Amino acid sequence: MGISNLIFLLLLIVTVVLFVQRVKFIRGNILLGKPLDLSDNPSARWKKMFRVAMGQSKMTVRPISGLLHIFVYLGFVIINLEMLEIVLDGLLGTHRLFSQMIGGYYKSFINVFETLALLVFVSCLVFLVRRNVIKLKRFWSKEMTSWPRSDANIILIVECFLMAAFLTMNAADGALQMANVEDLGKFMLEHYSGVEMAGSGFLISSFIAPILPTDFESLALIERICWWFHISGVLAFLVYVTYSKHLHIFLAFPNTYYSKLQPKGQLNNLASVKKEVELMMNPSADPYATPPPSELEDELPSFGAKEVTDLSWKQLMDSYSCTECGRCTSVCPANLTGKILSPRKVMMDTRDRLEEYSAGKSTNGRDFDDGKKLLGDYITSEELWACTSCNACTDACPILIDPLSIIVDLRRSLVMEDSAAPTELNGMFSNIENNGAPWQFAQADRLNWKDE
Amino acid sequence: MADLQIRTMADMIAVGDKPEVLFWVGCAGSFDDRAKKITKAFSKILNKANVKFAVLGTEEGCTGDPAKRSGNEFLFQMQAIMNIQVMNAYEVTKIVTTCPHCFNTLKNEYPELGGNYEVMHHTQFIQTLLSEKKISIEGGIFKGKKITFHDPCYLGRANDVYEAPREILEKLDAELIEMKRCKAKGLCCGAGGGQMFKEAEKGNKEVNIERTEEALGTDAEIIAVGCPFCNTMLTDGVKSFNKEKEVRVYDLAELVEQAAEL
Numbered sequence: 001m002g003i004s005n006l007i008f009l010l011l012l013i014v015t016v017v018l019f020v021q022r023v024k025f026i027r028g029n030i031l032l033g034k035p036l037d038l039s040d041n042p043s044a045r046w047k048k049m050f051r052v053a054m055g056q057s058k059m060t061v062r063p064i065s066g067l068l069h070i071f072v073y074l075g076f077v078i079i080n081l082e083m084l085e086i087v088l089d090g091l092l093g094t095h096r097l098f099s100q101m102i103g104g105y106y107k108s109f110i111n112v113f114e115t116l117a118l119l120v121f122v123s124c125l126v127f128l129v130r131r132n133v134i135k136l137k138r139f140w141s142k143e144m145t146s147w148p149r150s151d152a153n154i155i156l157i158v159e160c161f162l163m164a165a166f167l168t169m170n171a172a173d174g175a176l177q178m179a180n181v182e183d184l185g186k187f188m189l190e191h192y193s194g195v196e197m198a199g200s201g202f203l204i205s206s207f208i209a210p211i212l213p214t215d216f217e218s219l220a221l222i223e224r225i226c227w228w229f230h231i232s233g234v235l236a237f238l239v240y241v242t243y244s245k246h247l248h249i250f251l252a253f254p255n256t257y258y259s260k261l262q263p264k265g266q267l268n269n270l271a272s273v274k275k276e277v278e279l280m281m282n283p284s285a286d287p288y289a290t291p292p293p294s295e296l297e298d299e300l301p302s303f304g305a306k307e308v309t310d311l312s313w314k315q316l317m318d319s320y321s322c323t324e325c326g327r328c329t330s331v332c333p334a335n336l337t338g339k340i341l342s343p344r345k346v347m348m349d350t351r352d353r354l355e356e357y358s359a360g361k362s363t364n365g366r367d368f369d370d371g372k373k374l375l376g377d378y379i380t381s382e383e384l385w386a387c388t389s390c391n392a393c394t395d396a397c398p399i400l401i402d403p404l405s406i407i408v409d410l411r412r413s414l415v416m417e418d419s420a421a422p423t424e425l426n427g428m429f430s431n432i433e434n435n436g437a438p439w440q441f442a443q444a445d446r447l448n449w450k451d452e
Numbered sequence: 453m454a455d456l457q458i459r460t461m462a463d464m465i466a467v468g469d470k471p472e473v474l475f476w477v478g479c480a481g482s483f484d485d486r487a488k489k490i491t492k493a494f495s496k497i498l499n500k501a502n503v504k505f506a507v508l509g510t511e512e513g514c515t516g517d518p519a520k521r522s523g524n525e526f527l528f529q530m531q532a533i534m535n536i537q538v539m540n541a542y543e544v545t546k547i548v549t550t551c552p553h554c555f556n557t558l559k560n561e562y563p564e565l566g567g568n569y570e571v572m573h574h575t576q577f578i579q580t581l582l583s584e585k586k587i588s589i590e591g592g593i594f595k596g597k598k599i600t601f602h603d604p605c606y607l608g609r610a611n612d613v614y615e616a617p618r619e620i621l622e623k624l625d626a627e628l629i630e631m632k633r634c635k636a637k638g639l640c641c642g643a644g645g646g647q648m649f650k651e652a653e654k655g656n657k658e659v660n661i662e663r664t665e666e667a668l669g670t671d672a673e674i675i676a677v678g679c680p681f682c683n684t685m686l687t688d689g690v691k692s693f694n695k696e697k698e699v700r701v702y703d704l705a706e707l708v709e710q711a712a713e714l
Binding site: 452 | 456458460477479481482483484488491492507509510512513514516518519520521522523524525526527529530531533556559560561564565605606609610611612636637639640642643644645646647648649650651652653654655656657658659661662663
């Protein structure tokens with residue numbers, strides 16, 4: 001084992017440790033949410049995950065970004081096969097380990113990877129242009145402050161560099177692979193052989209080869225630099241992802257799996273309310289009776305959500321899964337007509353508050369209180385009251401995030417905990433309570449239409 | 453209107469009779485002057501098709517939908533329990549309603565609270581009547597007329613019902629012109645989630661204006677709707693463009709009523 005293998009091993013270990021730490025932190029944050037049993041109907045859930053996450057069915061609703069995204073997605077998944085070889089090479093000190101195993105097929109595989117790499121490169125360039133030159137509206141709305149915009153650009157630029165390095169590495173290596181083994185031996189470079197090249201370079205990178213130097217030593221140096229740049233870039237990216245909006249590359253799968261199976265229009269019936277209503281509607285119930293000891297130990301029931309911890313773990317997972325693509329906001333009727341509500345901001349606020357809350361908890365202990373809440377300090381009532389509950393946002397999300405459920409839970413808290421509904425809505429409530437209709441008409445007149 | 457045959461559940465039970473289906477009229481359908489016309493139109497269709505139906509009349513109360521969407525879960529569940537008690541006492545099994553909000557709530561949110569019914573939207577019901585040839589509207593007055601259809605959120609996206617209303621339009625021989633934002637991409641009229649009962653939050657446009665603009669952009673003579681609230685919002689929208697003479701907003705039940713000359 002040489003020194004480079006040791007460096008590689010160290011790099012790998014550091015990456016894994018950092019990555020695992022972040023994953024644990026994020027998992028812990030998600031589990032700060034309220035329990036919710038979503039273990040039902042696994043077959044429907046798998047199907048949905050296959051269709052929406054693996055099959056990208058929602059992405060293609062917008063054909064241009066959808067197609068480009070499929071290139072990047074396929075590139076990411078398939079080029080990762082090549083990552084396995086790169087990691088093994090790095091650890092074992094081999095060169096293109098798989099070429100010895102699959103012989104003549106090897107070049108074909110690399111050609112496929114290279115095609116995808118080119119598509120990823122081009123797609124990311126187009127994505128950068130859409131964001132920074134064309135300035136598509138949804139990437140420049142209010143909640144897209146400098147960090148979310150930079151976050152997206154960093155990811156795209158890094159992706160471009162990684163693909164460029166991958167192709168340049170192959171270009172240099174392809175040129176070496178085609179050389180005579182004896183000639184390579186003169187420079188102690190005979191390990192750059194063994195791939196059956198059949199007289200031509202790799203499919204895409206052979207077009208880069210002509211601009212590279214031709215002497216073996218320079219080619220080998222370029223190959224090594226690109227190899228190290230590529231692998232350390234990938235490892236750095238892996239850690240970066242856990243700090244960025246880019247977590248969807250992992251979370252899209254569980255997030256679609258655990259997404260809502262019921263019709264979109266169905267809101268959950270609050271269990272805490274159900275209990276109270278049952279008590280109210282039960283003529284033989286004694287409101288002053290001491291509840292059984294099992295209930296006394298329970299926390300006081302809360303109605304709706306004020307803080308991230310009042311939301312379910314799934315709603316918190318939603319917030320970590322959000323890629324800030326803004327498809328939700330771009331179809332939101334409230335947002336389209338100039339209201340400040342943005343479903344994307346609801347998700348970003350939830351995640352930001354969750355990270356802040358849990359960081360505060362871990363440094364200041366369990367009784368941490370920074371005087372802030374998700375409701376009010378992050379998401380204001382003006383935003384919440386602009387929602388028409390039309391489900392355009394939930395339909396638009398490529399990974400089935402549900403901003404509406406958070407909006408409704410926050411509204412519930414405003415209404416049931418704080419009695420802070422807009423005056424007109426309070427009027428509507430009392431009409432329903434008093435005469436069974438949202439307007440002030442007598443219940444006794446309900447059938448008058450028949451004879452009018 | 454003397455020939456309108458409307459019986460209540462109480463009437464029916466009193467004479468030992470039972471309806472095939474309960475017509476859930478809803479608050480808008482009972483009290484809103486514009487929506488009452490839809491209620492009557494649908495009643496006429498049911499009469500014409502000899503459907504044995506009943507209404508709850510004074511025993512019906514708000515499903516609780518606007519309260520629930522506005523965050524008042526208490527009020528919603530109170531309403532739900534009361535309605536469920538009434539309907540279960542009458543052994544209701546099948547409900548049809550002209551309001552997509554009632555439809556959604558009755559169909560999706562009542563079962564967990566003890567109310568299990570087969571729930572249909574009136575466009576689905578009419579479509580069944582048409583396909584069973586219980587009513588006939590072919591070759592009627594809407595032949596070739598340009599009509600656009602506004603998908604109600606609570607029928608379309610919320611419950612994936614897109615075809616029933618369109619099949620009715622097809623049977624009317626009308627020329628359906630879709631708006632760019634239709635079906636799953638349909639734009640809200642602005643009334644849902646309790647907005648019907650409050651002023652809109654601060655913005656630069658009303659949602660119903662945005663939607664009406666799009667509907668008017670199709671050059672259709674009629675904007676067909678399937679929800680009393682969408683009806684109000686789009687009617688107001690058309691008025692604000694001073695187009696109420698050229699463009700009419702009708703519920704599908706009213707179109708069928710006119711086509712079948714009821």
